[in-house]
Amino acid sequence: MSLPSSDFRNIRHWIHNCDRLHTDCPPTPNQYRQPHEIPSWVLDLRNGCIVPGSTASRYVALSYVWSTIESEKLTLELWTGNLRQFQKSGFLDGMKQGFLPEVISDAIDLVKQLGERYLWVDRLCIVQDGRMKRSEIENMDNIYSGAYFTIIAAASPGLYVNLDRRHRAPMGVSFFHRYLYDKLLKSKWATRGWTFQEQVLSRRSIIFVNGDVFWDCRNSLWSHENPGPRKEAGEGYDTYSQKQIDNHEMAVTVxxxxxxxxxxxxxxxxxxxxxxxxxxxxxxxxxxxxxxxxxxxxxxxxxxxxxxxxxxxxxxxxxxxxxxxxxxxxxxxxxxxxxxxxxxxxxxxxxxxxxxxxxxxxxxxxxxxxxxxxxxxxxxxxxxxxxxxxxxxxxxxxxxxxxxxxxxxxxxxxxxxxxxxxxxxxxxxxxxxxxxxxxxxxxxxxxxxxxxxxxxxxxxxxxxxxxxxxxxxxxxxPQNWPYLHCEATTGCFKIQSILSRKSSAQVKREESRISSLHVPFTSLDKFHGGPEGEELCRVVSLTDADGQPAGLLRIMDDDTEIRPGQEIELMAISLGSMGWDETFSSYEERVDLLKSADYPRMEHSFVRDPPSDDEDGTGSETAPLTFRPRRAAAVETAHSRAARPWGRKGEHYRFYNVLWIERRGGIAYRKAAGRVAREVWERNCGEKLSVILG
Structure with missing residues (x-):
């Protein structure tokens, strides 16, 4: 499988235009960079071997997913034992067939066709069992930001998957760019941890996603639907060359x-x-x-x-x-x-x-x-x-x-x-x-x-x-030092009730509401639409030793051992304050007071275990009350049914930010986080003591 000639022409055109039009996109040439900013090894595709990165004037980088299936095969990797062989001219040419994943073979062919000589691929340019591997990994910011461009292989198993687009219906440029990023976000490449910084740190990328290839740099997004400016610099610049995506995950740059x-x-x-x-x-x-x-x-x-x-x-x-x-x-x-x-x-x-x-x-x-x-x-x-x-x-x-x-x-x-x-x-x-x-x-x-x-x-x-x-x-x-130490006050509180998402109780909103919100990256589906119903975090309401309302915690996991009446230990880590409106619109307060989690495209109702005295188990539990300004009267009615430690409308809520901690072997581990009203905490906490968080 090969790259269609039209896509190859576009790629060369994109590189040329970015070089001449975008002064802030091309990286600093290797000869002007510090030695520690240059990768130790790069592939010399002309001689079929690896050479020191310092000998390359510039290089292309590859971002891809290590396949678990391929890892079971005899794939070629750089190790201490074959380092000398890798440096022999022609070694890679002889070993390529059958010993490299298809995505790496495709990348090598593409870089050669584009007239570039040097390519950086992690498994072939980092000694996998070498003592310098850790420092190479910690140098990723320099490796990817210093690449002439990065090839992002979000297609599988190779770069050139389903690139025949002759039967695709035309679509507008702006819509098409969103379509491209949506495809990218749904790829396996976009779920993997290592690939995130590889894209974020790259100054410009050629992105292959199943069926499409496009260019993404700090200034422009170009594709076959919008191949970019055709005029020479200074003779005009088409407006669609500039990025049309306001909020997309993969366009983040530092x-x-x-x-x-x-x-x-x-x-x-x-x-x-x-x-x-x-x-x-x-x-x-x-x-x-x-x-x-x-x-x-x-x-x-x-x-x-x-x-x-x-x-x-x-x-x-x-x-x-x-x-x-x-x-x-x-x-x-x-x-x-x-x-x-x-x-x-x-x-x-x-x-x-x-x-x-x-x-x-x-x-x-x-x-x-x-x-x-x-x-x-x-x-x-x-x-x-x-x-x-x-x-x-x-x-x-x-x-x-x-x-x-x-x-x-x-x-x-x-x-x-x-x-x-x-x-x-x-x-x-x-x-x-x-x-x-x-x-x-x-x-x-x-x-x-x-x-x-x-x-x-x-x-x-x-x-x-x-x-x-x-x-x-x-x-x-040292990023691997796992413990924090401080002198802090702690206190014991009881779990009064647990609010969990009520099974099958959710209301889907009209899709048209999305376009009315202009929120940075949070407008992505995974934030804008809210979690899947079963993935919603539970909320715990707390009381002090006298049974008075104390505060709320958001439970982080699916621990089935948490139960009403359980006594837990909290530690205070900071003081906080916020306005009544801000407090009332927070996730924990909405769930506790209204038994509803409200997202732009979905709302979910919650059930309290055990039910409070003012809940009859019917109407209030089956009809989720959504927090919006037009529901102010209903909100005030709900608010008046129970005393809240954060006060009434117009007041400031002053509280301690707390962690629920569990102690094991003298080390305290975070179980959940939340807030306890300031006066309640100061009435119930003990003296400061040494706490080590693990």
Missing amino acids: PSTAFADFRLYRELVCLYSGRDLTYAQDVLSAFMGIINELSHTFPGGFVGGLPVLFLDAALLWQPFSKGKRRVWTQGRSEDADMPKTNLPSWSWCGWHAVVDPESLHVRSLEWLRPQMRTKPIVTWSVLSEDLRLERKLPESRILENYCRRFLDWGDWDTPPGWSRHDIRYPPPRNSTWTYCDTRSPKLDPNLFYTFTHISDPSKLFCHPIPMVNPGRKPTAH
């Missing part, structure tokens, strides 16, 4: 911003966290290229996949749907000398679950969360596998210091690179900006104050945030 972009981090984590890995212990390695890239702008670096600067907020992550623990997978020889410590329960990387984007917010960045605030109350440190080494994480307190410093307006000068903008209060009716309340009693009380950074004036902040010193190396914490 831009070069000068500040720590928590919103970008949130998007990347939510899109990656639910992906599959053959070996669970690879979950951070397969994300390490992205972490390396982000570390250049995140003061304090990362621990367990969480940014230290935003650690208190990042620890509040919640699953979007039911998950399960990622447990160390046995059977791989290179893992023999590594400690078999399970992945941290406190981080998303320790769970196979899609992270709920609504659970990750930082007030300093999220203008759509004007009344939400998280304040640190503990000092964190990270511990080694044997618990003998400890490293403090002082950067986790810096953000709160900035919050206090710059929200007390008029006392401090704006840091270099930042600008303050004064906006008259109230904002104009036709304004498209949403402001947090940054009016100052010390200055004009009728002014809002917003901040922007010179690197991206379009992004608004409530206050400046810490920056990485330009000449300083990124902070590198």
Whole structure:
């Protein structure tokens, strides 16, 4: 099977146009890169062998899925024992037939036809049993971002599957591009963990998905329906060359911003966290290229996949749907000398679950969360596998210091690179900006104050945030240290009731509602439509020792041992506050109060075990009450039936962010996360004690 001539002409045309029109797409040539940024080996297709990456002027990279069926065959891989053979001229030409997966053979042929000489393929360019394999894996950000372009093989088993499109009905360009990405998202390639960073880090890609091939770079998306501009540079540029997809998973790139972009981090984590890995212990390695890239702008670096600067907020992550623990997978020889410590329960990387984007917010960045605030109350440190080494994480307190410093307006000068903008209060009716309340009693009380950074004036902040010193190396914490340590208060509470999704009780909404919502990446089907009914997370309501309402938890897995009346231990990790409306629209509160989980395309009803006194088991249980503004009267009626620790409309809810912990061998493991009302917690908690989270 070969590539149709029309597709081959298009590919050459796309490469040529991107080279001449997009100055920010082509990578830095190898001769101008640092030695550690270049792969150790690349395939020299002219001589049929591997050569040091430093000898190649540029190279093409391949992103594909390792087939479990092929792994049982005698496939060619680079090992210490055959390293010398691989370097002999003509070796690969003689071994290619029958010893390489079809996708690699197709990629070799394509690169040759395009006139390129060098190709990087992981199984042929990384010594699979070599001592440098770990460093090569951690260098993925440089390998893929430095490639001339990347071939993404989302087709199976080879690149050229069903590329005959003569009988396909024509469709509009914008619709067709969405169709392409939908196909890509449904491919096996898009479910695998390793392929995520390979696409995200690539500056430009040729994507093969069953029946189609298209070009995706930082500026344009071209396909056979829209092959791109035909004019020379400076003579015009067709508007359809620019990306027409607002919200698509595979078009994410890591831009070069000068500040720590928590919103970008949130998007990347939510899109990656639910992906599959053959070996669970690879979950951070397969994300390490992205972490390396982000570390250049995140003061304090990362621990367990969480940014230290935003650690208190990042620890509040919640699953979007039911998950399960990622447990160390046995059977791989290179893992023999590594400690078999399970992945941290406190981080998303320790769970196979899609992270709920609504659970990750930082007030300093999220203008759509004007009344939400998280304040640190503990000092964190990270511990080694044997618990003998400890490293403090002082950067986790810096953000709160900035919050206090710059929200007390008029006392401090704006840091270099930042600008303050004064906006008259109230904002104009036709304004498209949403402001947090940054009016100052010390200055004009009728002014809002917003901040922007010179690197991206379009992004608004409530206050400046810490920056990485330009000449300083990124902070590198050991990512495999699985323990967090702090001094925290704990308390015992009882499970009052458990709310589970009611079997077969769901209402599907009209599809037309989707287009009315313009939400970043969350408009993807897996977020926009909500989880499958049986995958909805359960909610636990808590009481204190006196039987008074205390708070709510979101259960992360399908544990059948959880029961009403069970006494559990909680630890407080931060203080929080938010407005009544924000509290009432959260997943846990909707489920607890209305017994309904409401998504743009689906709503589900829940049943309480055991039923509360005001539930008759009929009407309130069978007719889900959906939380919308027009249901305000019904909401108030429901609210009046039970005392809520978060107060009534117009009030602020002040609470402690808590983790349900289970202790085993002196180590505490996260079981669930949620909130307990501040006054309830302070009435029931004990003295601070040392807690090690594993």
